[in-house]
Amino acid sequence: MINSNYGANGKAGHHMNGSSARYAEAFSDEIGAQHVGTSYDTPMKPNAFELSDEEKMRQVEGHFREIMDVLGLDLTDDSLRGTPKRVAKMFVKEIFSGLNPENKPGISLFDNKFRYRQMLVEKGIRVQSFCEHHFLPIYGQAHIAYIANGKVIGLSKLNRIVEYYARRPQVQERLTVQIANELKKVLGTDDVAVYIDAKHMCVEMRGVEHQHCSTVTTEYSGKFLNENTRAEFLQVIR
Numbered sequence: 648m649i650n651s652n653y654g655a656n657g658k659a660g661h662h663m664n665g666s667s668a669r670y671a672e673a674f675s676d677e678i679g680a681q682h683v684g685t686s687y688d689t690p691m692k693p694n695a696f697e698l699s700d701e702e703k704m705r706q707v708e709g710h711f712r713e714i715m716d717v718l719g720l721d722l723t724d725d726s727l728r729g730t731p732k733r734v735a736k737m738f739v740k741e742i743f744s745g746l747n748p749e750n751k752p753g754i755s756l757f758d759n760k761f762r763y764r765q766m767l768v769e770k771g772i773r774v775q776s777f778c779e780h781h782f783l784p785i786y787g788q789a790h791i792a793y794i795a796n797g798k799v800i801g802l803s804k805l806n807r808i809v810e811y812y813a814r815r816p817q818v819q820e821r822l823t824v825q826i827a828n829e830l831k832k833v834l835g836t837d838d839v840a841v842y843i844d845a846k847h848m849c850v851e852m853r854g855v856e857h858q859h860c861s862t863v864t865t866e867y868s869g870k871f872l873n874e875n876t877r878a879e880f881l882q883v884i885r
């Protein structure tokens with residue numbers, strides 16, 4: 648289960664390992680902002696894809712215009728007029744495009760001709776996501792490792808998998824597990840590790856405004872449950 652640990656010291660870089668990702672954040676300031684997910688699947692309505700993207704953009708634009716209007720902004724102003732439409736397009740086509748399985752990257756595997764049986768680590772993959780509790784950015788880096796089981800994956804595909812799952816309203820621990828599960832599926836091996844170190848704008852900008860902490864989530868499975876293998880991985884990404 649998820650293990651939330653809100654220390655009082657607010658120190659950066661809390662790090663917890665586990666066979667299932669454990670989520671730690673330095674603190675929490677209010678009930679409802681614990682950033683704890685309940686499932687490894689993104690909670691979606693059964694009819695999530697009944698509306699076309701065009702219809703979703705049309706409706707989001709209208710609702711966002713309402714929000715701006717309620718906030719008192721003058722939507723006849725040149726600078727603001729196009730904002731609802733821009734935001735709607737950005738939500739549907741860009742930053743939340745990973746909600747739609749149609750946008751899942753196609754993955755091609757290659758035969759592992761070189762008989763490479765060691766750990767492969769892809770370091771420093773950019774993570775840009777959104778906290779689903781505040782709709783503010785989460786940004787940082789992911790480090791991914793796997794041990795090839797006869798097949799290898801194009802390196803850029805690792806970035807694509809991260810990007811696909813990041814482009815949703817997320818909690819960091821769920822993002823970590825979703826990436827790991829996808830890797831296991833496409834690579835046909837349990838020997839995967841995912842490590843994400845990210846900052847949350849909702850922590851930096853609001854609430855207690857603590858600006859120097861980052862959140863580390865990890866998911867290890869297969870051979871990475873072995874202490875030596877895991878140590879090798881952590882050594883490489885350090």
Ligand SMILES: [Zn+2]
Pocket residue numbers: 682778779780781782847849850
């Ligand atoms: Zn948040």
